[in-house]
Amino acid sequence: MHIALLTNEYPPHVYGGAGVHMEYLVRELAHLEGGRHVIQVLCFGEQQQRSGNMTVAGVHPAVQLPAQDPRHRKVWETLLHDILMAGSIREADIVHCHTWYTYFAGCLLQQLLDVPLVLTTHSLEPHRPWKAEQLGAAYRVATWLEHTAYAQADGVIAVSQSMQRDVHALYGVPLEKIRVLYNGIDVHRYQPRPNPAVLQAYHIDPDRPFVLFVGRISRQKGLLYLVQALKYVRPRIQVVLCAGAPDTEAIGRETAAAVEQARAESGHDIIWIPHIVPADQLISLYTHASIFICPSIYEPFGLINLEAMACGTPVVAAAVGGIPEVVAHEETGLLVPFTPLSREHPEPREPERFAQDLAAAVNRLLEAADLRQTMGAKARERVEQHFSWTRIAQQTLGFYRELATRRRKAGAASISDARYPGAS
Numbered sequence: 001m002h003i004a005l006l007t008n009e010y011p012p013h014v015y016g017g018a019g020v021h022m023e024y025l026v027r028e029l030a031h032l033e034g035g036r037h038v039i040q041v042l043c044f045g046e047q048q049q050r051s052g053n054m055t056v057a058g059v060h061p062a063v064q065l066p067a068q069d070p071r072h073r074k075v076w077e078t079l080l081h082d083i084l085m086a087g088s089i090r091e092a093d094i095v096h097c098h099t100w101y102t103y104f105a106g107c108l109l110q111q112l113l114d115v116p117l118v119l120t121t122h123s124l125e126p127h128r129p130w131k132a133e134q135l136g137a138a139y140r141v142a143t144w145l146e147h148t149a150y151a152q153a154d155g156v157i158a159v160s161q162s163m164q165r166d167v168h169a170l171y172g173v174p175l176e177k178i179r180v181l182y183n184g185i186d187v188h189r190y191q192p193r194p195n196p197a198v199l200q201a202y203h204i205d206p207d208r209p210f211v212l213f214v215g216r217i218s219r220q221k222g223l224l225y226l227v228q229a230l231k232y233v234r235p236r237i238q239v240v241l242c243a244g245a246p247d248t249e250a251i252g253r254e255t256a257a258a259v260e261q262a263r264a265e266s267g268h269d270i271i272w273i274p275h276i277v278p279a280d281q282l283i284s285l286y287t288h289a290s291i292f293i294c295p296s297i298y299e300p301f302g303l304i305n306l307e308a309m310a311c312g313t314p315v316v317a318a319a320v321g322g323i324p325e326v327v328a329h330e331e332t333g334l335l336v337p338f339t340p341l342s343r344e345h346p347e348p349r350e351p352e353r354f355a356q357d358l359a360a361a362v363n364r365l366l367e368a369a370d371l372r373q374t375m376g377a378k379a380r381e382r383v384e385q386h387f388s389w390t391r392i393a394q395q396t397l398g399f400y401r402e403l404a405t406r407r408r409k410a411g412a413a414s415i416s417d418a419r420y421p422g423a424s
Contacts, residue, residue, distance in 0.1 A: 002038040003029060004092040004109070006085055008078075008101035010043035010056065015216065015245055015276075017303040018099050018122045021159075021183055028393030030054040037397070040092070042085045044101070059084040071136035078142075079104055086112065093398045094118060100125060100142050103149035114411075116154035116403040121163050122171060123300050123356060127346060130219035133248050147171060155403045157181050157396065159301040160322025166300075182325070183303045184389035190310035192380070195284035202240070204271060204288070210238035211362060212289035212313075214282065214304055215296070217246035217255050222295030222318065225348070225355050227258045229295075230266045232359030236368055241272045242287065286311035290372060291365050294318065294334035295358055297338070298346045301392050302326050306387055309333075309379035314372050316361045318354075320346075334361040 004172045005026060009019030022041075029038045035053045045058035061080040067073045077345040082105035089095075089109055096118040104121065110117040125131065125143040149170040150156065155345040156178045157166040164178045199206050211233075215221035223243055230239060241259070246252030263270050277285065284394075286292065287319035292308035294317035305315050315333030317323050320340075328337040340346040348354040365372050 001093045001397075001404070002040070002041070002091055002398065003094050003096065003347070004089050005096045005098070006042050006102035006105050007098040008044045008081075009046060009098075010041060010045065010058075013045045013047075015045075015195045016122075017301065018120075019044040019185065020303055021120070021122065022098060024184060024186060025393060025396065026051055026054065026056075028154050028166065028389045032393055032397055040089065042088060042102075042105075044081050045151055046296060048423040057088065059088065069136045069138070069245055071134060072141075075138040076137055081105075083109070085109075089113070093404055096120070096394045098122065098402075100149070103145050107149055107152050110152060110154075114202040116400075116401065116407045117149075117152060118155045118157060118403065119149055119153045120157040120159065121167055121300065122159060123298070124163075124166055126344065127166065127298055128220060129345060130247070132268075133219075133250070142202045153177070154407060155179065155399060157399065159183050160325050162322045162325065163300045179395075181392055181395050181399070182322075182387060183306065184387045184392045185303070185306045185310050185383060186389060187310055187384050187387075189279070190283060190286075190307050190383075192204065192287045192312045193280075193283050194287050195281075198281045198284040199288055200287075201281075202271060202273060204238060205269075206242060206288070208236070208238055208348070209290035209366060210240050210271075210288070211291045211366075212240045212285055212308070213293055213295075214277075214285075214307075215294075217243050217251055218250065218378045219247070219347070220296060220298045223255060225297070225351065226257055226293060226295040226358060227255070229264045229271070229355040229358040229362070230262045230352070230354050232268070232363075234363050236269075237265055237366065238271065239267045240289070241270065242277050242282065242285070243272065244274045244276060282307075286313050289313050291316055291362055292333075293358070293362065294323065295336075296323070297348060298339070299323050305333075306383055309403060312376040312380045314365060314375035314379060316358065316365065318358075328378070328382060332375055332382050334365065336361050367390045 007022045011023050039054040041056040047056050048091035049056035065076040078101050085105040086108040095106050095109045098120050105119050125146050164180050167173050286308045287314050292313045292315045299321040305326050314326050318338045319335040320338050327333045339349045
């Protein structure tokens, strides 16, 4: 097959789970069946790579469009990228898009090349109302683009059963069009790798336990609730926050103020690493951490939890979205109850109670070293058994073939009906 994959994020420009997903899915697809498939990746950026049966081409339009609001420019830039993508692909048997950033290109190519369109749903815009802070009224445009693409798609890949239900409920996509294929992880790269030098570099005391958070500074990732919870966590704990790339300047300032207040009031050593930590260093931080904590209020899958689990670290996480399908409660970590205000407003109904519950789960594990060790071992085992990228790529290729066959049959049937309109 000639497989065209369209994405915003692709290495080295990766800032979230979708970019990590693309890196490993593309690698595994290129290796399947002796490398007989043509893999063409188009992404936002300047990347230019060619290796055997795989090519990667970044698109970077040098055009400045006017906008009613500076926040709208993100959508105009996205549409320009998509038009370039659509004009750059001459042939394909399948077009596979990741996130709303590429959906316009996918819809165009579906019509221009008469091929199946596949979407992987990493998130859904109506469930992320805080994006309006970044995009202004253009948030409605992004949601419209997403809605249109789901109406047009031949098939949808949901990264969790929770996301399958959400796509069906929100956009009315028939369940038979949606295939649940979990995210995966490179279990050879992500495994326990202790390295005291990494702790030393970040001024982390190796003789004291620490709780680790990794994620963007975003309403979605729930960092502010974690910071709020620290006053309830038992004394003299190290808290390591690998948190950067704030969605907006305002949330960056709000987070900085909350961290300073927590430092003053809680007595904990809060070590804030405000930049992207290289993967090898991050793996060592996962390995040394006593607990990984994921306070996200919206998480379609929660790939970050897989990374920690693969390194043998137990997880405390909010029981939202796909996280309960990743973290086995009382086996590989603890799930914290979470009740949102509503589907449209996913923030916690009782923020203080949520913060207290996060702290209670952390305290329970901090006080039980044997339980942490047992959960860490089971976490690693669960990742190895259920989240292999090779298996996921094989399932993805099978879905491509199924959709291509279905579209060919539908095309043949329409030609037959056109020739013999009275046929039954």
